[in-house]
Structures are given as structure tokens and as C-alpha cells.
Amino acid sequence: MAAAAASLRQVTPQRLALAGCWTARGLGNVAELLADAQPARAEQGKEKGEIELEVSGLKALDSAGAYVLQKLLLRLGPAGQPARLLGLPEPMQALMTVVAEQLAQTESVAKPAEPSPGVLERLGREMVKRGSAAWLELLALLSFVGENALALGRCLLRPTRFRWRPMLFNLRLAGVDALALVGLMSFLLGVVVAYQGANQLRQYGANIFVADLIGLSMLREFAPLITAIIIAGRSGSAYAAQIGSMVVSEEIDAMRTLGLLPLELLVLPKLVALVIALPLLTLFADVLGVLGGMLMASVKLDVTPTEFIERFSKAVSVTSYLIGLGKAPVFAAVIVLVGCFQGFRAKGGADSVGRQTTRSVVQSIFLVISADALFSVAFSALDL
Structure with missing residues (x-):
């Protein structure tokens, strides 16, 4: 029997309901699925309140679905905090915790700092900068000499x-x-x-x-x-x-x-x-x-x-x-x-x-x- 496709619907302005199989095979078109969350996000600015996701209707959840769900929580929640998740079974909760920790570690890793330029590179840049300034000043001096020649x-x-x-x-x-x-x-x-x-x-x-x-x-x-x-x-x-x-x-x-x-x-x-x-x-x-x-x-x-x-x-x-x-x-x-x-x-x-x-x-x-x-x-x- 084919697995039920993942679905997402808005129950109230602050609550979304998830159903179906949130697995690699059941997610289907993830972009269309996540686009359904836009109305709730817009309503959040009008009516203050915490966004909640009702997941009691979930039939299956794997690491791919947990990843998509965790990103959705962070997207709909307040700055720096995920939205609330309601009715998640214990096994799925453990998977969500693992995925959340992994995401936190990945995002906390700082981007590698660009290596500072070496002595020769700094010297080269300074020489190019000074050379450009000297060239422009030389052109200005030649222009000044020409103006004085005309005046003379x-x-x-x-x-x-x-x-x-x-x-x-x-x-x-x-x-x-x-x-x-x-x-x-x-x-x-x-x-x-x-x-x-x-x-x-x-x-x-x-x-x-x-x-x-x-x-x-x-x-x-x-x-x-x-x-x-x-x-x-x-x-x-x-x-x-x-x-x-x-x-x-x-x-x-x-x-x-x-x-x-x-x-x-x-x-x-x-x-x-x-x-x-x-x-x-x-x-x-x-x-x-x-x-x-x-x-x-x-x-x-x-x-x-x-x-x-x-x-x-x-x-x-x-x-x-x-x-x-x-x-x-x-x-x-x-x-x-x-x-x-x-x-x-x-x-x-x-x-x-x-x-x-x-x-x-x-x-x-x-x-x-x-x-x-x-x-x-x-x-x-x-x-x-």
C-alpha cells in the first residue's frame, strides 16, 4: 500500500495541522508543502500569539521529515526560538531532538575566517594603491603645466x-x-x-x-x-x-x-x-x-x-x-x-x-x- 503523502493545513491563525507520512518518500514537493505555512506566518503579525503545530495525525516520520519539520518550526517561531509542537509521539520526539541538536551544531560552527594577507600581499596592495595615486597626481601635474604654458x-x-x-x-x-x-x-x-x-x-x-x-x-x-x-x-x-x-x-x-x-x-x-x-x-x-x-x-x-x-x-x-x-x-x-x-x-x-x-x-x-x-x-x- 502506498504511504499517505505528507500534508499541512491551517486550523486557526496560530495553529497548523500536520498529517500523513513525513518521510523521504511521502514529502513529495517540499516547496509547495512549506508554502502552505505562509498564511499563518502573515496572520502572526496581526494577532499576537504563539504558533503551534498539531502533529497527532502524523503516521510516519524519518530523518528527512524530521529535518524539514525542524526547519519549519524555526521558520514559524519567534526569533531564535522554534514554534510549539503538540501531540508528537515519544519515538518521534527522540528523533526530533537528535535532528535539532545536529542543526544547532551545524549552525554554530563559524565560517572559517579568511586567511590574513601575507607581508608580500599587503606590500603589493599598498604599492598598487600608491602607484595609482601617484599616476593620477602626475596627470594632474601635467595638466597644471599645460595650463601655465597657455597662460604664459x-x-x-x-x-x-x-x-x-x-x-x-x-x-x-x-x-x-x-x-x-x-x-x-x-x-x-x-x-x-x-x-x-x-x-x-x-x-x-x-x-x-x-x-x-x-x-x-x-x-x-x-x-x-x-x-x-x-x-x-x-x-x-x-x-x-x-x-x-x-x-x-x-x-x-x-x-x-x-x-x-x-x-x-x-x-x-x-x-x-x-x-x-x-x-x-x-x-x-x-x-x-x-x-x-x-x-x-x-x-x-x-x-x-x-x-x-x-x-x-x-x-x-x-x-x-x-x-x-x-x-x-x-x-x-x-x-x-x-x-x-x-x-x-x-x-x-x-x-x-x-x-x-x-x-x-x-x-x-x-x-x-x-x-x-x-x-x-x-x-x-x-x-x-
């Missing part, structure tokens, strides 16, 4: 658009006021280079070649590089702090509202002034650096100033001098554009201004040294 082109076509007074003010601020610091650093650098080379030259009796060492190193590399680094820390940071403070205090927005172009008013005067001032500072650094080296050569190597100058004029060509001087305008443009760019990126408050100022100094020095390396490679390839 407009001013060259109409010279009356130049802000001459701010340019002269920045020329004094970045040029004249920096003479003492640049001269002192260059003089000490010349002393250090001569002092470090003195012992080696003395060993081979080549004291006079200290003029070659000082002349070529200072005029081609050290003077323009040390001058650019000093100006990047001194004036580049000032540019970023000034513009950053104006951005935070909304002065830049006020300029745009009045029809004034911030690039023409704030960036171009600084750019033109430093492009003029930095080659002159480099020339000043050349003179002081050579004087420092000549002094140390006289003290350590007994090379008189006359002998030093005579050898210096033979060792150092005009080309070497112009190579060092020609780097200065490029370094000046890098310092001004990076400083002003970071200033315009400030937002929020004083903390952002300080952060962008620090970035401007670091990036300016990095780009200046990178440009100097590229110049060295290019001049070497051109045999200059």
Missing part, C-alpha cells in the same frame, strides 16, 4: 597682462634674499670637495689637478644642483604654503569670482622671477665654490691661487660653464610649478597646508635630481 603664451602675446610688481617682489625674495645662504653653502661645498680630494691627489703628486676637480665638479654639477635644492627648500615651500593658505581661506575662489586668473596673478610672476634668479644664483655659487676649493688647495696642497687660476683656465672650458648654467632655468621651472601645484591641492585646514608644503619640497628635490641625472646622460651621449 597669453601674457607673451599681450605683455600688459604681466604682473611686473609681483615679479620684481619675487625676484628679490627668491634671488637677492637667498644670496647669503647659497654663497655659504657653495663655499663650504668647495672646501669639502677639495679637502676630500687632497689626500688622494697628494699620493700621486698631482696636487695641481685639484683645480680640475673643483672646476668641473662645481661648475657642471654641484653649483646648479645645490642651488636648486636650497631654493626648493627655501622658496618652493614658501610658494606651496602661500597658495595653500589662500586656497583654505577661499581667497582663490574670491579671485575667480572677481574675474582674476590665479595662474597669472600667483604662478607666472614666481615662474618668471625664479627663471631669472636661479641662473644668477648659480653663477654666484660657481664663484664661491671655486673660492672655497682654492682656499683649501692653498692650505692642504700648497697650490697658490695663481697656480690654481692658471690651471683652472686650462681645465674648465666655456662649454662646461654653460652646461651648468643651462640647467638652472629648468630647475627653476620645476621648483615653481611643483610648489604652486601642491599649494593649489591643499584643502581642509592648516594640516593640509603643512602636508602639501612637505610634498612640494620632497617632490621638487626629487624631480630636480632626476632632471640632473637626465641631463648627465644626455650630455654624455652628445659628448659634451
Whole structure:
């Protein structure tokens, strides 16, 4: 005889009656069977009361049926508690208890935690994140350079658009006021280079070649590089702090509202002034650096100033001098554009201004040294 199919009917809004064989063969379509419990669940929200399942009509129950019944109890009961089960025979009650315990154990097992990323994975993610940010910042910097090139082109076509007074003010601020610091650093650098080379030259009796060492190193590399680094820390940071403070205090927005172009008013005067001032500072650094080296050569190597100058004029060509001087305008443009760019990126408050100022100094020095390396490679390839 075929087993009676499992059935489920609603007796009252809070009571359901189960009948038939709740076994693997008698359950049939479980989805349709459980769908009959939806009306009772809806009624529960209207009339407060505990859902009860009358199971005295059950003819058979196996583990499959007990599993379905236990899930139904949990589904219809209040949060965390199963519904009440009425009229269940003792043997079936034991089976239901076993299935309930098994379900509780299964659901209590926590999902395995995802393994924490290793050092290399974390490093890779951080590098990707920083690389993406650096790429976007580089694109923004290139866009800023293009905007300044267009603004400079407009001013060259109409010279009356130049802000001459701010340019002269920045020329004094970045040029004249920096003479003492640049001269002192260059003089000490010349002393250090001569002092470090003195012992080696003395060993081979080549004291006079200290003029070659000082002349070529200072005029081609050290003077323009040390001058650019000093100006990047001194004036580049000032540019970023000034513009950053104006951005935070909304002065830049006020300029745009009045029809004034911030690039023409704030960036171009600084750019033109430093492009003029930095080659002159480099020339000043050349003179002081050579004087420092000549002094140390006289003290350590007994090379008189006359002998030093005579050898210096033979060792150092005009080309070497112009190579060092020609780097200065490029370094000046890098310092001004990076400083002003970071200033315009400030937002929020004083903390952002300080952060962008620090970035401007670091990036300016990095780009200046990178440009100097590229110049060295290019001049070497051109045999200059």
C-alpha cells in the first residue's frame, strides 16, 4: 500500500495541522508543502500569539521529515526560538531532538575566517594603491603645466597682462634674499670637495689637478644642483604654503569670482622671477665654490691661487660653464610649478597646508635630481 503523502493545513491563525507520512518518500514537493505555512506566518503579525503545530495525525516520520519539520518550526517561531509542537509521539520526539541538536551544531560552527594577507600581499596592495595615486597626481601635474604654458603664451602675446610688481617682489625674495645662504653653502661645498680630494691627489703628486676637480665638479654639477635644492627648500615651500593658505581661506575662489586668473596673478610672476634668479644664483655659487676649493688647495696642497687660476683656465672650458648654467632655468621651472601645484591641492585646514608644503619640497628635490641625472646622460651621449 502506498504511504499517505505528507500534508499541512491551517486550523486557526496560530495553529497548523500536520498529517500523513513525513518521510523521504511521502514529502513529495517540499516547496509547495512549506508554502502552505505562509498564511499563518502573515496572520502572526496581526494577532499576537504563539504558533503551534498539531502533529497527532502524523503516521510516519524519518530523518528527512524530521529535518524539514525542524526547519519549519524555526521558520514559524519567534526569533531564535522554534514554534510549539503538540501531540508528537515519544519515538518521534527522540528523533526530533537528535535532528535539532545536529542543526544547532551545524549552525554554530563559524565560517572559517579568511586567511590574513601575507607581508608580500599587503606590500603589493599598498604599492598598487600608491602607484595609482601617484599616476593620477602626475596627470594632474601635467595638466597644471599645460595650463601655465597657455597662460604664459597669453601674457607673451599681450605683455600688459604681466604682473611686473609681483615679479620684481619675487625676484628679490627668491634671488637677492637667498644670496647669503647659497654663497655659504657653495663655499663650504668647495672646501669639502677639495679637502676630500687632497689626500688622494697628494699620493700621486698631482696636487695641481685639484683645480680640475673643483672646476668641473662645481661648475657642471654641484653649483646648479645645490642651488636648486636650497631654493626648493627655501622658496618652493614658501610658494606651496602661500597658495595653500589662500586656497583654505577661499581667497582663490574670491579671485575667480572677481574675474582674476590665479595662474597669472600667483604662478607666472614666481615662474618668471625664479627663471631669472636661479641662473644668477648659480653663477654666484660657481664663484664661491671655486673660492672655497682654492682656499683649501692653498692650505692642504700648497697650490697658490695663481697656480690654481692658471690651471683652472686650462681645465674648465666655456662649454662646461654653460652646461651648468643651462640647467638652472629648468630647475627653476620645476621648483615653481611643483610648489604652486601642491599649494593649489591643499584643502581642509592648516594640516593640509603643512602636508602639501612637505610634498612640494620632497617632490621638487626629487624631480630636480632626476632632471640632473637626465641631463648627465644626455650630455654624455652628445659628448659634451
